Amino acid sequence: MSAAAVETPAPDDVLAVTEDVWVALLGDDDPLLPRVAPDGAAFDATGPWSAATTVSGGWQGVVTVELDDTAARSLTARMLDLPPGLDAVDGDIADAVGELVNMVGGNIKSLMPGPSVLSLPSVAAGRAAFASDVREASRLDLAWRGSPVRVSVHVPVS
Amino acid sequence: MRAMIIDDSRAMRSILRRIVTDLDFETAEAEHGQAALDQMRAGVVPDVCLVDWNMPVMDGYTFITEVRANPEWRDITLMMVTTESEQRQIVRALAAGAHEYVIKPFTPDAIVDKLALLGLLPEGHGVNA
């Protein structure tokens, strides 16, 4: 099988899915904005969080969401409805960011050939590291309230 | 009305809890299907379960199958709330005994509308109002 035979999600679809998740969770007051990041550059955030979920079956891929610490904290505070002044702890952030990638990943899975299974999310404090047997199929660099957000999809190198 | 919220994410349980407590529901929570079954066997029997699909220990599909296998629980309304959004998954969940299905991400209105469709909204909470 050639690399071209591996189906990859359309960038427009990845963006639309991500925007839907953001608007549903956070409302449309603070929209996600496009952000320019050089090709091949690692996610350049301070204190990043990364969450990944794997799709396997009719389609194989890894969906990853990366956020900087500020974005991850305010997103978590919004999801948990924390009162102002009360800071999210790391466990809360891992939980919230994990749910975020679950929603993005599940919706991307539904656009690809199936049937496939979605893994439980894995979350790390730190930027995402990718195995050498996958390649980046789609990458979305965005900004939310001035903080960088990256959504990427990796597929197996064939 | 009592709702059991079954989701492995605390953040998601918190979002769902706020939506249904605004509708005057009492709530119980479980982080996977097995924990929910344990509570139900201990006597915490809800009117409606909001159930995620992908969870550790026992997933939502298995949970629905287990609830439907117990005639004592036949009055419990089951609503999937999950990111699984392929048509075949929705068909499977309905065939296993789910009454309704909400796809994540959702807005609070989506949950309210579905509870209304199921006839579970207390007096004073309108449909699509």
Place this chain on the structure above:
Amino acid sequence: MTGSTAFASVSALVRRETSMIYDEGKEYLVEARLNPLAAARGLGLEEYVARLAFDAEERRKVIDALTINETSWFRDHTPYQAFTDAMLPPLLNARAPQRRLRIWSAACSSGQEAYSIAMLLDQHLPAGWDYEIVATDISTQMLERVRAGRYSQVEVNRGLPATSLVRYFTRAGRDWEIAERLRERVTVKHLNLAAPYLGLGTFDVIWLRNVLIYFDAATKADILRRMLPMLAPDGYLLLGSSETTLDLPTDLAAAWQREQIGRVPAYRRASALSTTPSVLTSTGA
């Protein structure tokens, strides 16, 4: 909105072309709907509004943007229940010779009302029956959406029973597409409710929900007067849950007879319904 003159000119434009009213106080709404149009042209809002006088294409877009109704599947739920439980049975009796029903979804917006009705008819009409739903709107953009019959995940998540979702829709990329057998029953027509109703035929049920509120009292009365001959003598007219015929001129209020079906007020043609008793009483002496 930045300039009250700009608001006044937009509101006059909408009123002239559609008879719909945007009072002062609706500035925020006009601004929210026009900002994206102005931005698409690379103009500020005031510049954009000034340009409308010379640009028919942009005027069309403004009308579209300002006349879109909020809508959802089975909106308010009870009218749909009244439709299947109370209106359909007598209509099925009365139309048995023709085996055909005609429904008008007036101000159909993106078509959720029309397709909700189609789903119910698909379930409740006996075999061998035919139906047509005429969906009209002033927004050509909305009519395109009805024709396409495609809805986003956010839209199908709201108020649509999951059983209907899997029965009547199929996934088409990120969207969900309505079944062909329903779409082919829905006829789409461009229509300004304040203008004459030509070539529509008559209907067994007219859904005129949540649109009269946008018109002034005179236009509203005019619409309800011209709706009379559009409805079959034994048909039903449905208005929005917050709309009533209370402030109508007396002759018109008498022409529409309110019939309460559970919590749903339906309106019927009084002339047709009361003919027999009034003839009987007048032949006394």
